[in-house]
Amino acid sequence: MSLSIGVIGTGYVGLVSGVCFAEQGNTVWCMDVDTEKVTHLRQGKSTIYEPGLEPMLQRNVHEGRLHFTDDLRMAVRNATVIFLCLPTPPDEDGSADVRYVLQTAEDIAAIVREENLGGRRIIVTRSTVPVGTSDKVREIFRRVAPDADLRVASNPEFMSEGNAVQETLAPDRVVIGSSDPEVVAVLRELYRPFVNDYDRPLIVMDEKSAEVTKYASNAFLALRISFMNELSRYCEAVGADVEFVRLGMSFDPRIGRRYLHPGIGFGGSCLPKDIRALSRSAQEAGAPLRLVEWTDRINREQLERFVNRIRERFGGSIAGRRFAVWGLAFKPNSDDVREAPSLKVIAALLGDGATICAYDPEAIETARRVVGERIEYARDMYHALVGADALIIATEWGEFRSPDWQRMKTALRGHVIFDGRNLWNPDELAARGFEYYAIGRRSYAP
Ligand SMILES: NC(=O)c1ccc[n+]([C@@H]2O[C@H](COP(=O)([O-])OP(=O)(O)OC[C@H]3O[C@@H](n4cnc5c(N)ncnc54)[C@H](O)[C@@H]3O)[C@@H](O)[C@H]2O)c1
Missing domain, CATH: 3.40.50.720 (NAD(P)-binding Rossmann-like Domain)
Structure with missing residues (x-):
């Protein structure tokens, strides 16, 4: 089933994810605040060097499945699954600064409320975020748009630069952090072409364990x-x-x-x-x-x-x-x-x-x-x-x-x-x- 996907933050993770989701037949709205980046991408020019990325980007733009915008509203209106691929830079004390993730969650909730957008939307954190961030995002949704159907999931990214396209299309594993069966069902459907039951599993766990899994993997x-x-x-x-x-x-x-x-x-x-x-x-x-x-x-x-x-x-x-x-x-x-x-x-x-x-x-x-x-x-x-x-x-x-x-x-x-x-x-x-x-x-x- 083709899904309508939003990707917020079109850097290394967001661009590769967006292109690969489009490559599997989904309609993808990639959003970034960097307007120069958006202009380049609209012309089919990759803003990063990753083997195999640019031709796939061009093909999907040409076939009308991949869109780039600097307008968050556009992505929120059009997408039912929204991936947050935003930076989480180090704070002064070394901890991860989740300001961009939390602010964007707040902005998404405000758009849904102001525009009275109906239907379920799943907001998926793909950035590397500290344990407990999904809870904070959920809290923001409750506060800003209490009547909206906004769900939360964690889906850490494990790809490594230099092999990003290959590793995204055929990942070692996909980790989904969610205790919500409806959310899991949608993400399972989205990832069906990327995983298999033998050696590329989709692993479902609670949100906190998913958040820790990402840090534990990199630390190891x-x-x-x-x-x-x-x-x-x-x-x-x-x-x-x-x-x-x-x-x-x-x-x-x-x-x-x-x-x-x-x-x-x-x-x-x-x-x-x-x-x-x-x-x-x-x-x-x-x-x-x-x-x-x-x-x-x-x-x-x-x-x-x-x-x-x-x-x-x-x-x-x-x-x-x-x-x-x-x-x-x-x-x-x-x-x-x-x-x-x-x-x-x-x-x-x-x-x-x-x-x-x-x-x-x-x-x-x-x-x-x-x-x-x-x-x-x-x-x-x-x-x-x-x-x-x-x-x-x-x-x-x-x-x-x-x-x-x-x-x-x-x-x-x-x-x-x-x-x-x-x-x-x-x-x-x-x-x-x-x-x-x-x-x-x-x-x-x-
Ligand atoms: N680069 C990797 O190999 C890799 C792998 C796994 C996980 N991650 C994690 O993924 C996250 C993103 O990493 P990245 O390397 O893609 O970062 P990046 O800096 O390449 O991309 C982030 C993008 O977000 C955009 N952005 C910033 N604020 C925004 C906003 N408010 N709204 C919309 N767009 C905004 C920036 O313009 C930029 O294009 C980080 O948490 C990182 O730790 C990165």
């Missing part, structure tokens, strides 16, 4: 990375190679392969903010999550250690040095630079008086909006190396893995590489004449 992924990063320090100290250790661990099906890569730490718009929000919520609840607190701490230290290694290599002072940085996005196949480790490394090096020329296949424009002209941006990966004292690998894009070594040696003055993503084999790099510093592995220093 982050914990795996921090575990490996801390282990990398131990491997360096005892002369083991963390990449062998990782391989040896990862073929154990009880452990699995993903989120085990040591590096310069995790970034992005979700993991860092979500683990801090979870830590904060757990402290407030009197049930601190100490492993989660340490996950954050280890992540910060990992980046500091990397920067310190660069400083030490140049005798403690990098003022006047020039660095090439490969990779700006917080992960490959994305143009997202929010909380990207690359930008933290760049900020530290700039603060020490170094100059930087960076290259990224997709994230130069998003990085430019944050860093501005304080660094140079290269047209290709080799151009970034010209005259640099050292190369820093900050993101593991596929195209960096098999470079033209001769071109690298010609352009890179210093023949020094700080590999924050363990792209290459240290022995091979040494044989090619590079001074090579990796994470948790043998380094080849002069």
Whole structure:
């Protein structure tokens, strides 16, 4: 059954969700306060880089199933299921700021009341929100539009940037938090094309458990990375190679392969903010999550250690040095630079008086909006190396893995590489004449 869907907030989550709901035959109204974004999207131009997204966006706009608007009323009038995909940025104390979600719930209720809109509407929180937010939304509906039939559900988003379209169309699981059988029935129908009974289940639970499931999942992924990063320090100290250790661990099906890569730490718009929000919520609840607190701490230290290694290599002072940085996005196949480790490394090096020329296949424009002209941006990966004292690998894009070594040696003055993503084999790099510093592995220093 085709449904009429509203998506409020058309960023990474909202746009991908909206496009994928339309792709399955639903009529979707995507709303955003950013009018420039809405104009672009109406023309079929994607505002984010996600593999496979733009053609699907264009097709669904063309076929009249996907609409973009900056008018919340339009979405509320037309949709019976409304997804809130709004930002939940960190507050000063690390907790999640749910202001946008709650204000929008209030606005939706006011529109329904003022326009006397009849019929049932299900408001689904897809943003990552602290436990208890669904209760707050329900309270707002009772207060602002007591006579309206406004229902609430939690439906956390688990997709990861870079694979968002694929993971939304075929998710590992869909979690629905609701104790209302009518709401569950509608959402089951909506998700029917996305899930199956064998390996992609739809899991129904109460709202609070759904809200916690999202934070717990992200915290666990982050914990795996921090575990490996801390282990990398131990491997360096005892002369083991963390990449062998990782391989040896990862073929154990009880452990699995993903989120085990040591590096310069995790970034992005979700993991860092979500683990801090979870830590904060757990402290407030009197049930601190100490492993989660340490996950954050280890992540910060990992980046500091990397920067310190660069400083030490140049005798403690990098003022006047020039660095090439490969990779700006917080992960490959994305143009997202929010909380990207690359930008933290760049900020530290700039603060020490170094100059930087960076290259990224997709994230130069998003990085430019944050860093501005304080660094140079290269047209290709080799151009970034010209005259640099050292190369820093900050993101593991596929195209960096098999470079033209001769071109690298010609352009890179210093023949020094700080590999924050363990792209290459240290022995091979040494044989090619590079001074090579990796994470948790043998380094080849002069
Ligand atoms: N990005 C991810 O990979 C990811 C994955 C899972 C969950 N989440 C969660 O989903 C939520 C959204 O994340 P995102 O990455 O899509 O954020 P985003 O910043 O990319 O998108 C949010 C959008 O909301 C719009 N917006 C802000 N205020 C608005 C308002 N009042 N009305 C309408 N639109 C408004 C913004 O203009 C923006 O386009 C967050 O809670 C995040 O933690 C994100």
